[in-house]
Amino acid sequence: MKLLGIETSCDETAVAVVEDGVRILSNVIASQVEIHARYGGIVPEVASRQHLLAAIPITEKALAEAQLELKDITAIAVTNGPGLAGSLLAGVNLAKALALASDLPLIGVNHLEGHIYANWLQNKEARTPEFPLLCLIVSGGHTDLILMHDHGKYQQLGQTRDDAAGEAFDKVARLLGLGYPGGPIIERTAKGVDTPRRLPRAWLKDSDDFSFSGLKTATLHMARDLGITGEAISPASEHLVGEIAAGFQESVVDVLVTKTIEAAKRNGVRQILLAGGVAANSRLRQAMIERSSTPVLIPSPILCTDNAAMIAACGYFKFLEGKSSGWDMDVRPNLRLV
Numbered sequence: 118m119k120l121l122g123i124e125t126s127c128d129e130t131a132v133a134v135v136e137d138g139v140r141i142l143s144n145v146i147a148s149q150v151e152i153h154a155r156y157g158g159i160v161p162e163v164a165s166r167q168h169l170l171a172a173i174p175i176t177e178k179a180l181a182e183a184q185l186e187l188k189d190i191t192a193i194a195v196t197n198g199p200g201l202a203g204s205l206l207a208g209v210n211l212a213k214a215l216a217l218a219s220d221l222p223l224i225g226v227n228h229l230e231g232h233i234y235a236n237w238l239q240n241k242e243a244r245t246p247e248f249p250l251l252c253l254i255v256s257g258g259h260t261d262l263i264l265m266h267d268h269g270k271y272q273q274l275g276q277t278r279d280d281a282a283g284e285a286f287d288k289v290a291r292l293l294g295l296g297y298p299g300g301p302i303i304e305r306t307a308k309g310v311d312t313p314r315r316l317p318r319a320w321l322k323d324s325d326d327f328s329f330s331g332l333k334t335a336t337l338h339m340a341r342d343l344g345i346t347g348e349a350i351s352p353a354s355e356h357l358v359g360e361i362a363a364g365f366q367e368s369v370v371d372v373l374v375t376k377t378i379e380a381a382k383r384n385g386v387r388q389i390l391l392a393g394g395v396a397a398n399s400r401l402r403q404a405m406i407e408r409s410s411t412p413v414l415i416p417s418p419i420l421c422t423d424n425a426a427m428i429a430a431c432g433y434f435k436f437l438e439g440k441s442s443g444w445d446m447d448v449r450p451n452l453r454l455v
């Protein structure tokens with residue numbers, strides 16, 4: 118069964134074709150990152166206009182790369198929340214138009230659920246998630262620890278009390294003068310630094326919640342004390358910026374890994390899954406695998422950040438359970454997983 122997935126919740130226009138929820142036949146992503154980088158962050162109005170421009174060409178490309186036509190598709194899965202309202206509308210309207218024109222079922226998918234299902238897409242080790250499992254979702258808007266008992270059965274153990282992990286990466290990159298998008302830039306800047314600066318860790322003992330705003334403030338104070346103002350980085354301060362970036366990354370990774378492993382043990386899960394853009398971070402991937410005695414599954418980096426293959430994968434398992442959406446499906450910018 119082949120599903121067409123559509124994802125436009127933020128600043129990536131993505132369309133993919135996935136077979137039986139696991140095999141990627143095409144995965145096309147049009148990133149707007151260069152456009153938004155000029156403004157230092159995402160401009161919602163610009164994002165929705167770009168989605169409208171990209172929607173049809175990206176859909177045609179995804180079908181062509183899969184060597185299929187719309188008539189070969191069984192159903193259309195689309196992200197209907199959470200995300201930016203105008204961005205979500207572009208994808209949902211595209212999905213409705215395609216479904217109506219080809220008489221196909223429509224399946225609304227929660228973006229966060231989609232991130233989790235990136236783990237079902239075939240990996241090199243050909244490993245399939247096994248329940249019960251614990252999923253750490255770390256994206257630009259969320260840091261959630263989710264206990265998953267079965268397909269579609271979620272229990273929230275913890276969440277961030279302030280900034281999401283990805284948001285902290287983006288804000289710290291900005292205050293260090295590194296630019297946008299922060300996550301990949303901090304990772305590059307920290308690479309090879311062997312004297313990371315020590316920054317605090319917020320453990321929030323006896324809770325599975327997270328907090329990153331204190332770390333962000335501590336990073337800001339350390340940077341200012343060392344004369345780093347967030348303006349263009351001088352050659353003299355380059356190594357200091359690297360040490361701070363590496364120290365910040367170590368702190369985030371340590372907290373995420375330690376708390377996830379503890380929660381996995383306490384709940385007796387069979388696997389730990391990582392999901393969301395921050396799961397593309399190689400330091401987080403390495404530390405989670407090295408430190409966990411519970412088997413760890415992580416999608417390839419390109420499937421951690423926003424894509425439509427994960428939406429098609431999630432849509433497939435919903436479709437198997439007989440879940441589909443009506444023509445009145447609306448966008449839900451604040452949609453929750455639990």
Ligand code: KG4
Binds near residue numbers: 258
């Ligand atoms: O899942 P995602 O692509 O979009 C959302 O649903 O939010 O996540 C984007 C977030 C951004 O905050 C970005 O800085 C972060 O993921 N990110 C990373 C890396 N790649 C993306 N953070 C750390 N290291 C990375 N390599």
Ligand code: ZN
Binds near residue numbers: 393423
């Ligand atoms: Zn995302």
